[in-house]
Amino acid sequence: MPKILFKLSHYPQVSETFVTAQIVTAIKCGFDVQILVKKFIDFKGKGLDEVFEKYSLEEKIIEEKIKIPRKRISRWVGAFILLVQNIRYLPKILLLIEENKKLDLTILYKMNFYKKFRGTEIVHIQFGNNHQPFEILKKVGFINSKIIVSFHGHDAFFPIYGFIQPGYYDRLFKYGNLVVTNTPYLEKQxxxxxxxxxxxxxxxxxxxTTFFKPKKNKITDSDSVKIITVGRLDKVKGHEYGIMVIEKLIKFGRNVKFIIIGDGEERGSLQKILVDKQLEGTVNLVGKKNQEEVRDLLRSSDIYLFTGVPVENNRRETQGLATLEAQACGLPVVLFNSGGVKxxxxxxxxGFLVKEYDVDTVVSRIELLMGNSALRKKMGQKAISFVECKFSQKSIDRIWCKTYNQLINE
Structure with a gap:
C-alpha cells in the first residue's frame, strides 16, 4: 500500500473541514495515510467525532515534536550519537548544513525525526506556508517523495501572518511536483x-452531497424569507455589505430575516453596525456552528447571500465552499462576483452574480426571488443538480485518485 503524508499546522480546525475531506479521499484511494501536525487540537464534541472514528484519523496523527536537549553539553553528546547512528546519511547531512549556511546541531535532531518519512511516496502539504522543511529535504536528496502542495487562499497573498519575504516559495515551486489550487482565480495568483x-x-x-442535501417536505413561510450566509467574520467576506442589503430590503417593506454563521475579529464592528441601524433581531450573528448545525440552518433558509469584497493586496475569496453547500441544500444564491466565487x-x-459593491442590484435580485417562489424553487432544483454534477465529493475523489496515481507512476 503506497504511503502518503499530509503536512499541516494546527489540526483539526473546525472551519477547515475540507482538509479532513482531503485526507479521507486519500484513504478511499487506497493510501496508507499519516498526518504530520505542529499541534493536534482536541476534536471531541466539535462535529468531527464520527469521521475521526470511522477512518481512525487520530491514530494516523504524528505531532512534530523534535526533542533537542537544552544543555549545550547534552546537545553536543546527543548530536554525536545521532551522527554515529546515521553515518550513512553523512553526505545529506553536510548538504543540509550547507543549505542552512551555518553549523547547527539541531539539524541532526531534525533529520533523525524526518527520516521516518523517507519511504513515503507522496507528501501532500496543505496550505503553502506549511512547506518547510520538505522542499529542502528533497533538494539535498534526503527524501525522494513526490511533493504536492495545495494552496487555499490566504497562503497565496502577502503578507502571510504579517510576514513578507521575496522568494518565499521559490524552493517549493522548484522541488515540488504539483501545485494545486481550488479555482483558476487562485491558480493565476x-x-x-x-x-x-x-x-x-x-x-x-x-x-x-449525501450530507448537504435538501430537507424533505420543507415548509416555506411565504410571508417571510430567510436569508443566510456562512463565513468567518473577516473583511474579505464583506458581511457589512450583506447587512446593507438587508437594511434596504427592510426599508422597502420586505419581511426578511438574515443569519450570519461564523466568528472572527470583525464581530465587534458588525455588532455595532446592527445596533446603530437597529437591525438586532432581524440580522443575527449566530457564531460558529458545526457541520450538522450549518446544514440544518441552510435547509431552513430560502436564499443564500454572499457579498465578498477585495481586501489588502487585492485578496479576494478564492472559491466559496459554503456557496456550494447552500446550493446542494437547494438554495438559490446571490453573490458578489469576487475572486473565485464565479x-x-x-x-x-x-442564482445571480452581481458586481462587487453593487448593493442595489443585489437587493433587486433578492426581491425578484422573494416575489417569485416558483423561480426560487426552480433555481434551487437546478442548484442541487449543478453541485451534484460538478462538485460532489464522489466526483472530486475520482479526480484526486487519478492525480495521485499518475504522480506516483511518473
Missing part, C-alpha cells in the same frame, strides 16, 4: 508568485 504553469492544476473542493455558480440558472 499562485502563478504570479513564480510557480511554473506546467506544475499548476485546479481541483475544486468537493461537497458531500466558478461555484451557474449564473442565471442557480
Amino acid at each position: 499562485v502563478a504570479s508568485l513564480g510557480c511554473a504553469v506546467e506544475k499548476l492544476i485546479s481541483i475544486p473542493i468537493g461537497v458531500d 466558478y461555484t455558480i451557474d449564473n442565471g440558472e442557480t
Whole structure:
C-alpha cells in the first residue's frame, strides 16, 4: 500500500473541514495515510467525532515534536550519537548544513525525526506556508517523495501572518511536483508568485452531497424569507455589505430575516453596525456552528447571500465552499462576483452574480426571488443538480485518485 503524508499546522480546525475531506479521499484511494501536525487540537464534541472514528484519523496523527536537549553539553553528546547512528546519511547531512549556511546541531535532531518519512511516496502539504522543511529535504536528496502542495487562499497573498519575504516559495515551486489550487482565480495568483504553469492544476473542493442535501417536505413561510450566509467574520467576506442589503430590503417593506454563521475579529464592528441601524433581531450573528448545525440552518433558509469584497493586496475569496453547500441544500444564491466565487455558480440558472459593491442590484435580485417562489424553487432544483454534477465529493475523489496515481507512476 503506497504511503502518503499530509503536512499541516494546527489540526483539526473546525472551519477547515475540507482538509479532513482531503485526507479521507486519500484513504478511499487506497493510501496508507499519516498526518504530520505542529499541534493536534482536541476534536471531541466539535462535529468531527464520527469521521475521526470511522477512518481512525487520530491514530494516523504524528505531532512534530523534535526533542533537542537544552544543555549545550547534552546537545553536543546527543548530536554525536545521532551522527554515529546515521553515518550513512553523512553526505545529506553536510548538504543540509550547507543549505542552512551555518553549523547547527539541531539539524541532526531534525533529520533523525524526518527520516521516518523517507519511504513515503507522496507528501501532500496543505496550505503553502506549511512547506518547510520538505522542499529542502528533497533538494539535498534526503527524501525522494513526490511533493504536492495545495494552496487555499490566504497562503497565496502577502503578507502571510504579517510576514513578507521575496522568494518565499521559490524552493517549493522548484522541488515540488504539483501545485494545486481550488479555482483558476487562485491558480493565476499562485502563478504570479513564480510557480511554473506546467506544475499548476485546479481541483475544486468537493461537497458531500449525501450530507448537504435538501430537507424533505420543507415548509416555506411565504410571508417571510430567510436569508443566510456562512463565513468567518473577516473583511474579505464583506458581511457589512450583506447587512446593507438587508437594511434596504427592510426599508422597502420586505419581511426578511438574515443569519450570519461564523466568528472572527470583525464581530465587534458588525455588532455595532446592527445596533446603530437597529437591525438586532432581524440580522443575527449566530457564531460558529458545526457541520450538522450549518446544514440544518441552510435547509431552513430560502436564499443564500454572499457579498465578498477585495481586501489588502487585492485578496479576494478564492472559491466559496459554503456557496456550494447552500446550493446542494437547494438554495438559490446571490453573490458578489469576487475572486473565485464565479466558478461555484451557474449564473442565471442557480442564482445571480452581481458586481462587487453593487448593493442595489443585489437587493433587486433578492426581491425578484422573494416575489417569485416558483423561480426560487426552480433555481434551487437546478442548484442541487449543478453541485451534484460538478462538485460532489464522489466526483472530486475520482479526480484526486487519478492525480495521485499518475504522480506516483511518473
